[in-house]
Amino acid sequence: MTDLASAPDPITIGRQLRHVRRSSGRTLDDVAGAAGISGSALSLLENGKREAKVSTLAALAQALGTDLSDLLQARPPSRRAALEIALEKAQRADSFEALGVPAVKIGPRLPTEALEALVGMHEALAAVQAERAATPEQARRANAELRDRMRAADNYFPEIEAQAAGLLRAIDHRGGPITRTAVDKLAAHLGFHLVHTTALPSSTRSVTDLANRRIYLPQPDAGQSDSRWLALQALGHVVLGHDVPADYAEFLSQRVEINYFSAALLIPETSAVHLLTRAKAAKDIAIEDLRDAYAVSYETAAHRFTNLATRHLDLPVHFMRISEAGLIYKAYENDGVRFPSDATGAIEGQRVCRHWTARVVFEQPDLSNAYQQYTDTKSGTYWCSAVVDRTANGTFSVSVGVPYASVKWMRGRETTSRSQSRCPDPTCCAQPPAELAQRWAGMAWPSARVHSHLLAAMPPGVFPGVDDTEVLQFLEQQA
Ligand SMILES: [Zn+2]
Numbered sequence: 445m446t447d448l449a450s451a452p453d454p455i456t457i458g459r460q461l462r463h464v465r466r467s468s469g470r471t472l473d474d475v476a477g478a479a480g481i482s483g484s485a486l487s488l489l490e491n492g493k494r495e496a497k498v499s500t501l502a503a504l505a506q507a508l509g510t511d512l513s514d515l516l517q518a519r520p521p522s523r524r525a526a527l528e529i530a531l532e533k534a535q536r537a538d539s540f541e542a543l544g545v546p547a548v549k550i551g552p553r554l555p556t557e558a559l560e561a562l563v564g565m566h567e568a569l570a571a572v573q574a575e576r577a578a579t580p581e582q583a584r585r586a587n588a589e590l591r592d593r594m595r596a597a598d599n600y601f602p603e604i605e606a607q608a609a610g611l612l613r614a615i616d617h618r619g620g621p622i623t624r625t626a627v628d629k630l631a632a633h634l635g636f637h638l639v640h641t642t643a644l645p646s647s648t649r650s651v652t653d654l655a656n657r658r659i660y661l662p663q664p665d666a667g668q669s670d671s672r673w674l675a676l677q678a679l680g681h682v683v684l685g686h687d688v689p690a691d692y693a694e695f696l697s698q699r700v701e702i703n704y705f706s707a708a709l710l711i712p713e714t715s716a717v718h719l720l721t722r723a724k725a726a727k728d729i730a731i732e733d734l735r736d737a738y739a740v741s742y743e744t745a746a747h748r749f750t751n752l753a754t755r756h757l758d759l760p761v762h763f764m765r766i767s768e769a770g771l772i773y774k775a776y777e778n779d780g781v782r783f784p785s786d787a788t789g790a791i792e793g794q795r796v797c798r799h800w801t802a803r804v805v806f807e808q809p810d811l812s813n814a815y816q817q818y819t820d821t822k823s824g825t826y827w828c829s830a831v832v833d834r835t836a837n838g839t840f841s842v843s844v845g846v847p848y849a850s851v852k853w854m855r856g857r858e859t860t861s862r863s864q865s866r867c868p869d870p871t872c873c874a875q876p877p878a879e880l881a882q883r884w885a886g887m888a889w890p891s892a893r894v895h896s897h898l899l900a901a902m903p904p905g906v907f908p909g910v911d912d913t914e915v916l917q918f919l920e921q922q923a
Pocket residue numbers: 796797798799865866867872873874
């Protein structure tokens with residue numbers, strides 16, 4: 445492999461030329477004349493503004509009484525030259541131009557001390573920029589690490605539970621679902637005013653004005669679900685003391701925390717644990733009951749169940765949200781179920797087994813009820829309950845499952861539906877049946893739908909995906 449990094453570039457060659465010429469005490473015109481080019485042409489070469497042909501370089505080497513290989517040395521002739529080269533390159537980069545900062549003229553009058561400082565700052569800036577521009581791979585690793593942390597804590601965060609409980613006491617909440625009015629009270633208690641508007645920037649779900657202590661939320665459609673969730677998420681950032689995220693991993697972890705915070709207020713720990721403990725005693729635990737008792741979505745109830753199940757009910761669990769095509773959007777487990785994963789340990793966008801409850805549910809004629817099934821897998825038998833969730837962004841299934849040993853506490857355990865999953869064995873469901881594959885060999889040419897949200901590089905910026913200009917203009921208008 446050619447090492448491009450060590451090959452000399454026009455800037456480095458130019459510095460070598462100038463160094464050799466000056467050390468021999470000769471002028472531009474003198475050397476240029478001997479090599480058969482003009483003085484201005486040699487000046488352009490020395491400044492790295494033009495790339496020399498090999499024949500020109502050979503003539504210059506001869507005129508200077510040196511070897512061509514000396515001129516082609518990648519190592520700068522001196523520390524000063526190295527700094528000049530580094531600054532020259534940094535100031536020519538597109539990323540520098542984008543900053544709109546004037547470039548410094550690099551000449552003999554620029555003190556070496558200033559050169560050192562400028563080059564140091566350019567290097568630090570490049571490091572920060574590289575960190576901000578998270579690649580999909582970095583994002584996938586961040587997701588995997590976050591899931592490991594959640595599993596280690598059994599998806600239970602006592603500090604956030606305590607914050608939520610304290611706030612509910614402060615607004616004198618008496619249990620049961622938290623109402624819109626209660627959310628308004630909570631915001632007021634924290635010194636914020638909730639404003640509903642139709643003018644919210646399209647790249648945002650809410651905008652918080654920390655100067656005027658206002659939270660802007662979308663105007664809910666008549667009869668539509670309210671904006672309690674979005675308001676609580678926005679308040680979560682404030683209550684949990686979040687700073688502007690330094691990188692994508694911190695952004696992800698803040699998102700998990702505000703979701704936890706919102707769920708802990710919508711489904712308060714004390715009363716939910718009371719409900720679930722009674723259900724366990726009656727061997728009748730059902731996500732639907734949690735959903736209905738707190739007026740939340742099945743997904744919120746299912747996710748909240750994973751927070752409380754292991755800690756308070758001694759039940760290991762798993763949770764999944766997958767698309768109709770079987771791709772994982774969200775998943776959590778501490779019960780040993782093995783999600784498909786890629787080399788980085790990430791599971792987002794991976795396809796789960798066709799025989800899992802989360803996928804079989806799509807084939808059920810009646811999608812209004814939860815579907816239950818036992819599935820034998822390589823890591824044991826699981827019982828799962830799944831529902832189909834139709835949204836503006838597509839159809840998904842949301843499922844919760846427990847290992848066979850814990851099924852005695854769950855409603856719906858009498859189901860006779862059962863399936864076998866041999867995944868990750870490719871003959872389980874990843875490969876088409878042999879007969880079909882043979883009949884259509886070489887005759888099928890599908891075009892894949894691109895899942896841009898899963899494959900695209902992470903959007904740049906402090907708040908990934910948000911149009912900062914749009915947000916600031918919006919705040920200007922409202923202020
Ligand atoms: Zn399979």
